[in-house]
Amino acid sequence: MKKCEGCGAYLQDEDPNKEGFTKNISKNLCERCFRIRNYSEYKVVVKDNDDYIKILKEINQTRDLVVFVxxxxxxxxxxxxxQKYLTNPILLVLTKRDLLPLSVKDEKLLSYMDNYNIKVVDKEIISSYKNYNFDALLYKIKKYQISKMVYVVGFTNAGKSTMINKLLYHYSNEDTKLTTSLMPSTTLNRLEVTLDETLTLVDTPGLLIKNSLMNYLDGNKLNKVLPKKEIKPITYQIKSNQWIVIDDFCMLEVPKGNDLTLYLSGALNVNRYYEGIEVEGLKNKRIKIKKDHDLVLEGLGFIHFKEETSVTVYTKYDMDIYTRKKLI
Ligand SMILES: Nc1nc2c(ncn2[C@@H]2O[C@H](COP(=O)(O)OP(=O)(O)OP(=O)(O)O)[C@@H](O)[C@H]2O)c(=O)[nH]1
Ligand SMILES: [Mg+2]
Structure with missing residues (x-):
């Protein structure tokens, strides 16, 4: 059976509501990919992680290099x-470098990854938008590849397919292009692309991030929430108790006496209020943030507080709210 060249779904002309539908089976793209590419029209596909884990288990059967994006x-x-599913050698690739301020050193971001318990053969930091560090990336892939096959895995929306497209564009004569979009679950099945006679990259669907704001939003809202260019941090001095309202996604009740810096998409409206906020019907979480830690709003961004503090976050979404060592 033929696969869609954009997302990897098996092409079929029977059910318009199922993956891989095309009216004309001799085409190479499914209708969904065609619409994403030509009209930026998204059809959200609800995948579950079981399909993805099946793919990871298949990859684990090989001993091939995995690029974890x-x-x-x-x-x-x-x-x-x-690493619960993969025992393969892992090359860790941090991408979307362009979103964080240039003043932050690459080394710092790369060594931050040591806070996670992931055993890797090497690390690289790239930006597909800026074509940043692709020579180094290809060098490392070739250095650590075990066979011709190299698997590209990661969470949904990490930028896997965009990275592969850039590799194809720069280093091969292939004119295939994988479908990319800001919606979760763009790539639907594994899809092989040949870079050269010694290297075949295998794109995979992304693992869904549980309790991420990303899972609940439509295309318009995602466009707002997901930054496209360098984040400009916003710092507020909090001289009296107040509320920080981040668009219609969440609100924070912050006690006085602490400066905070927000790292969020510039397309979001952020406002401060001193009183009069309606919180009825919203879920709330009170959370302590230690010094040198960030507050993370999963799928939305992160906030750094200068000193230890406790804040209450109100939201209607099932969004994970937690703290981690400060990133920058
Ligand atoms: N700023 C920035 N955005 C990027 C970069 N790479 C990818 N993106 C954007 O991130 C979003 C997701 O990219 P994809 O390549 O579709 O991500 P994926 O990991 O293949 O996602 P799935 O197929 O859903 O698993 C798109 O809106 C891309 O334009 C990058 O280097 N910088
Ligand atoms: Mg993809």
């Missing part, structure tokens, strides 16, 4: 779980 802005606390 991680979004440097939306680092999530489930990163270690990849």
């Amino acid at each position: 991680v979004d440097v802005f939306l680092l999530n606390h489930g990163l270690e779980m990849i």
Whole structure:
């Protein structure tokens, strides 16, 4: 059976509501990929992690190199779980470097990954948007590859397919292009692309991040929440108790006497209020943030507080809220 060249789903002309549908089976792209590419029209596909874990288990049967792609802005606390399924050698690739301020050193971001318990053969930091460090990336893939096959894995939306497209563009004569989008679950099945006679990259669907804001939003809202260019941190001095309202995604009740810096998409509206906030019907979580830690709002961004403090976060979404050692 033929696969869609964009997302890896098996092509079929029987059920428009199922993956891989095309009216014309002789085409190479499914209708969903065609629409994402030509009209930026997204059809959210609800995948579950079981399909993905099946793919990871297949990869684990090989001893081949795995490139584990991680979004440097939306680092999530489930990163270690990849090693629950994979015993292959892992090259860790931090991507979307362009989203964090240039003043932060690459070395710092790379060594931050040591806080996670992931055994890797090497690490690299790249930006597909800026074509940053692709020579180094290809060098490392070739250095550590065990056979011709190299598997690209990671959480959904990390930027796997975009990275493979850039590798193809720079280092091969292939004119195939994988489908990419800001919606979760763009790639639907494993898909092989040949870079050269010694290297075949295998794109895979992304693992869904449980309790990420990303899972609940439509295309318009995702466009707002997911940053496309360098984040400009916003610092507030908190001189009296107040509320920070992040668009219609969440609110924070912050006690006085602490400066905070928000790292969020610039497209979001952030406002401060001193009183009069309606919180009825919202879930809330009170959380203590130690010094030198960040507060993470999964799928939305992170906030750094200068001193130890406790805040209450209100939201209608099932979004994980937790702290981690400060990133920058
Ligand atoms: N700023 C920035 N955005 C990126 C970069 N690479 C990818 N993106 C964006 O991130 C989003 C997800 O990219 P994809 O390549 O589709 O991600 P994926 O990991 O293949 O996602 P799934 O197929 O859903 O698992 C898209 O909106 C991309 O344009 C990058 O280097 N910098
Ligand atoms: Mg993809």
